[in-house]
Amino acid sequence: MRRIDVALITQKVAEMFERVNHVLSDDVSKALKNACENEESALGRRVLSSLCENMEIAEKEQIPICQDTGMAVVFLEIGQEVELVGGYIEDAVNEGVRIAYEDGYLRKSVVLDPLDRVNTKDNTPAIIHERIVKGDKIKITISPKGFGSENMSKLYMLKPAQGVEGVKDAVIETVKAAGPNACPPFVIGVGIGGDFEKAALMAKHALTREVGKNSEKEEIKALEEELLSKINSLNIGPAGLGGSTTALAVNIETYPTHIAGLPVAVNMCCHVDRHSVAEI
Numbered sequence: 001m002r003r004i005d006v007a008l009i010t011q012k013v014a015e016m017f018e019r020v021n022h023v024l025s026d027d028v029s030k031a032l033k034n035a036c037e038n039e040e041s042a043l044g045r046r047v048l049s050s051l052c053e054n055m056e057i058a059e060k061e062q063i064p065i066c067q068d069t070g071m072a073v074v075f076l077e078i079g080q081e082v083e084l085v086g087g088y089i090e091d092a093v094n095e096g097v098r099i100a101y102e103d104g105y106l107r108k109s110v111v112l113d114p115l116d117r118v119n120t121k122d123n124t125p126a127i128i129h130e131r132i133v134k135g136d137k138i139k140i141t142i143s144p145k146g147f148g149s150e151n152m153s154k155l156y157m158l159k160p161a162q163g164v165e166g167v168k169d170a171v172i173e174t175v176k177a178a179g180p181n182a183c184p185p186f187v188i189g190v191g192i193g194g195d196f197e198k199a200a201l202m203a204k205h206a207l208t209r210e211v212g213k214n215s216e217k218e219e220i221k222a223l224e225e226e227l228l229s230k231i232n233s234l235n236i237g238p239a240g241l242g243g244s245t246t247a248l249a250v251n252i253e254t255y256p257t258h259i260a261g262l263p264v265a266v267n268m269c270c271h272v273d274r275h276s277v278a279e280i
Contacts, residue, residue, distance in 0.1 A: 074097075074129070077141075108120065139278075153174070171190055183271060193255040
């Protein structure tokens, strides 16, 4: 067994959330720059150029890329040969989030009760997903998720007979409904299969995949590419002002499902698809 003090998790989570709100990951940065070069609309190029400039200023000045610094989402893959010491792992994660949002002067956007709406003042608690895996390491994947795009996400419980065409229709319908409200160009996470909550979880996790890296499953890769092409032909464009760059990527995850169902979740993300991965 390998012993890991949860204080290391606190430290890593704090570092990751502060940095990812100031510095866009290389994959998203590259995708935005490529989009700026290839956008067919003059207005769209101007919008993308402004987004790239904003990204550069945020990194140089160490200020948030977006004023919505998100609700903290954390995926933990914990090796079964790890012994955690020094405290409770979820407390350690939340402490890391608190440190990042207080020391980094990031906007605190979390309310303690969804109906009373009283701000927690430190952006905790985080949304934490834990999975036991093989090995003696801990993999931490984080995403501060903004709610302009989160609010435009959808979950569909399709009939099996609707098949792949029904899946395509669900994704396109969600993108059309989102329009400018989810701050395009988008990164779109899609979960297909499982059940009600598994599909949504996969869609959220799909947003943490490197932009530009397709699924390893050939049929899913083809579906991602087809959907991206169709979405970019909708003429929603950067900031919803028209153009050929409505999305930077469509990332799909799948899981076995019940014979009677075809769950599909579509998690919209704006062009600031903040994500980071670390291993302890």
